[in-house]
Amino acid sequence: MSEPMSGPLSELALRAEKSDAADELAGLRERFVLDDTVYLDGNSLGALPAHVPDRVADVVRRQWGELRIRSWEESGWWTAPERIGDRIAPLVGAAPGQIVVGDSTSVNVFKALVAAVRMAGEGRDEIVVDASTFPTDGYIAESAARMTGCTLRPVLPAEVPGVLGERTAAVLLNHVDYRTGRLHDLPSLTAAVHAAGALAVWDLCHSAGALPVGLDEHGVDLAVGCTYKYLNGGPGAPAYLYVRRELQPRFDSPLPGWNSHAEPFGMRPEYAPAEGAPRGRVGTPDILSMLALEAALDVWDGVSVEAVRAKSLALTDFFLECVGRYVPEGRVECVTPLAHAERGSQVALRCADAGDVMKRLIERGVVGDYRAPDVLRFGFTPLYVGFADVERAARVLAETLAETVEGTSPGF
Numbered sequence: 337m338s339e340p341m342s343g344p345l346s347e348l349a350l351r352a353e354k355s356d357a358a359d360e361l362a363g364l365r366e367r368f369v370l371d372d373t374v375y376l377d378g379n380s381l382g383a384l385p386a387h388v389p390d391r392v393a394d395v396v397r398r399q400w401g402e403l404r405i406r407s408w409e410e411s412g413w414w415t416a417p418e419r420i421g422d423r424i425a426p427l428v429g430a431a432p433g434q435i436v437v438g439d440s441t442s443v444n445v446f447k448a449l450v451a452a453v454r455m456a457g458e459g460r461d462e463i464v465v466d467a468s469t470f471p472t473d474g475y476i477a478e479s480a481a482r483m484t485g486c487t488l489r490p491v492l493p494a495e496v497p498g499v500l501g502e503r504t505a506a507v508l509l510n511h512v513d514y515r516t517g518r519l520h521d522l523p524s525l526t527a528a529v530h531a532a533g534a535l536a537v538w539d540l541c542h543s544a545g546a547l548p549v550g551l552d553e554h555g556v557d558l559a560v561g562c563t564y565k566y567l568n569g570g571p572g573a574p575a576y577l578y579v580r581r582e583l584q585p586r587f588d589s590p591l592p593g594w595n596s597h598a599e600p601f602g603m604r605p606e607y608a609p610a611e612g613a614p615r616g617r618v619g620t621p622d623i624l625s626m627l628a629l630e631a632a633l634d635v636w637d638g639v640s641v642e643a644v645r646a647k648s649l650a651l652t653d654f655f656l657e658c659v660g661r662y663v664p665e666g667r668v669e670c671v672t673p674l675a676h677a678e679r680g681s682q683v684a685l686r687c688a689d690a691g692d693v694m695k696r697l698i699e700r701g702v703v704g705d706y707r708a709p710d711v712l713r714f715g716f717t718p719l720y721v722g723f724a725d726v727e728r729a730a731r732v733l734a735e736t737l738a739e740t741v742e743g744t745s746p747g748f
Contacts, residue, residue, distance in 0.1 A: 346731075348658050352723035355654070361647055365720045367635045368568075374725045374732075376704045379542060379682050379715025382568030382632075391631035395624060413623050418613055420626060423633045424567070424576055427641055428540060428559070429550040434581055436616040437563070437626060441541060441575040442472045443591070444560040445508070447616060448577060449480040450590040452506035452535040452558055455583065460505035460534065462487045464496060470514050473539055477508050483590075493520045500532035507534055511549065512542035512680035515707055517672040519543070519680045523554045530555065535583075541565060545636075546681035546717070547645045551578055558583070566681070566717055569629035577616040584612050593618035635719060647718035648681040651726055655683055655714065658730030667737045671711065682715040689740060696736045702729045 356362055369384040399407040408414045421435030428435075439447075453463065465477040467490035474490070481488040484505075491499050493509055500507070507529045512519050522538060529536040535557040543549055545566030551559055559578040563569035579587050589609070594600050595617035598608040609615045656670060669686040673679050687693055687710060694706040704714040714729065 346727075348661060348730075349724070349727050352654070352727040355650070355723035359647065359722065361639070361643060361718055362722060364635065364639065365722065368720045370720060372701060374702045374721075374729045376702065376714040376716065376721065376725070376729055378568075378717030378721070379546075379565050379713065380705055381571060382545075382565055382717060383720055384570070385568055385632045385635045387634065388570070388628055388631045392624070392628050395627045413621070413627075416623065416626050416630065417617055417621050420630045420633070421576055421613060423630065423636075424544070424563070427549075427567070427636065428544050428561070428578065429548060430552050430578055431581070434551075434584075434613055435576050435578045436613040437576045437629070438574050438617055438621050439577075441539070441560055441562045442476055443618070444575050444577040444616070445473055445476045445537075445539065446480060447589050447591055447618075448537045448558040448560055448579075449477060449506055449508055450484060451579075451587050452537055453480070453484045453486060454588045454590075455586050456505035456533075456535055460503055461485060462489055462501075462503045462505060464489045464491060464499060464504055464507040464534075466490070466509045467492050468513055468515070469508070469510050470539070470541070473508060473510065493525060496525055497528040500528060500534065502533065504529075504532050504534040506537055508537045508539070510539045510542070512546075512682075514542055515671075515711055515713075516684045517542075517680045517682035517713075519547070519673075519678050521677075522549070522556070526554050526556055542680055542682070545641075545644075546648055548641050551580075556580065563629050563632075565715075567629070568632045568635065568717075568719075570625060570632065573625050573629045573632075574622055577613075579613060579616060581612075584615060587615050589615055589618075591618045595619055595621070639719070644718045648716055649676050649679070651716045651718060651721060651723065652679060652681065652683050654723055655716070655726045655730055658727050659683075659685070659733065662730050662734035664734065664738055668712070681717070682713055685712045685714075686710050687712055687737075693733075693736055693740065696740075697729075697732060700732050700736065702732045704729075 369386050399411040417437045420437045422432040425435050463481045463486045526536045538559040540561035544561045562575050563573040592607045596615050598610045671686050672683045690710045690712050691706050
């Protein structure tokens with residue numbers, strides 16, 4: 337049964353106040369442009385870091401407006417993809433020199449997957465893909481399979497070890513399921529892929545900036561990710577591509593653009609790949625959005641991913657408790673795993689009229705998002721979400737659901 341909320345502050349609200357007072361990351365909220373809205377959609381678009389507008393204005397007015405073409409060298413535009421990649425590297429557990437920033441996640445998935453098949457060698461003609469993946473990964477995987485003459489085998493992540501074999505070339509997996517927030521076991525799945533002689537490609541869109549990834553530690557071969565979610569790079573911010581150092585000499589990109597040439601200004605008709613991470617480049621970098629991302633990454637100065645993960649789990653635990661106490665019985669079903677080892681930084685609740693419920697929540701100042709047909713998603717970005725936000729979101733959700741017709745969802 338839901339718990340009545342009486343008095344100036346409920347017991348849960350008082351606990352939220354105490355937790356916020358003790359939170360070592362609470363001061364980071366001041367680094368962002370925020371209002372009284374409870375913003376729980378950072379897993380779709382991160383909030384704006386407060387210093388970014390002035391930095392972007394300098395890029396536009398001085399670097400572009402005054403220096404113009406000189407900025408490719410004098411303002412460091414040309415080296416930005418690798419420089420910013422090295423800023424992202426510690427957030428995903430990678431040493432410098434293995435990440436290049438540019439293009440979209442979809443383009444980088446294509447580059448990584450085709451290159452993985454090429455590196456896998458003769459006789460390996462099967463690509464395994466996460467059957468529950470974000471749609472674009474599936475589309476790219478299907479196209480990559482056709483282009484490389486491979487068979488595509490979609491399976492759920494838990495089933496991957498059982499389908500691997502001597503024909504497996506590459507395996508494309510999501511670290512965190514975008515619908516449910518389920519965290520997949522990157523270390524053990526990567527080990528299983530390697531035991532079969534194949535290459536592991538991971539999509540980190542819903543984990544980078546929210547929890548430790550350990551790319552180097554766990555021997556991940558290739559990885560991709562976006563930067564506009566937990567990394568707060570802004571709408572359409574460029575994605576990134578990780579290529580493990582040992583594989584870089586063999587990385588054969590299916591998109592060999594002039595920016596990845598060993599002599600990009602040599603204008604030679606024959607292609608010769610650059611050394612290291614720049615092999616992942618293609619064409620001219622999108623400088624304005626790339627430098628906005630570089631500025632946004634400053635909010636991570638002095639912040640450990642481990643501290644962020646600890647707060648993320650505390651926030652999502654508290655939200656689940658508040659929902660359990662406040663929400664009318666039988667109105668929602670949690671589809672996010674309760675076990676910490678299986679949870680990302682979001683909570684997904686199944687609700688029969690989820691689309692309408694989310695619209696009402698947004699009208700009341702609680703912003704999450706909706707995924708068809710019946711999922712409410714709430715993303716928790718520890719850099720700027722607090723415990724009072726969590727309690728308020730659950731309370732407003734309960735009030736909203738109490739005003740609507742009873743649904744048919746199973747109990748919480």
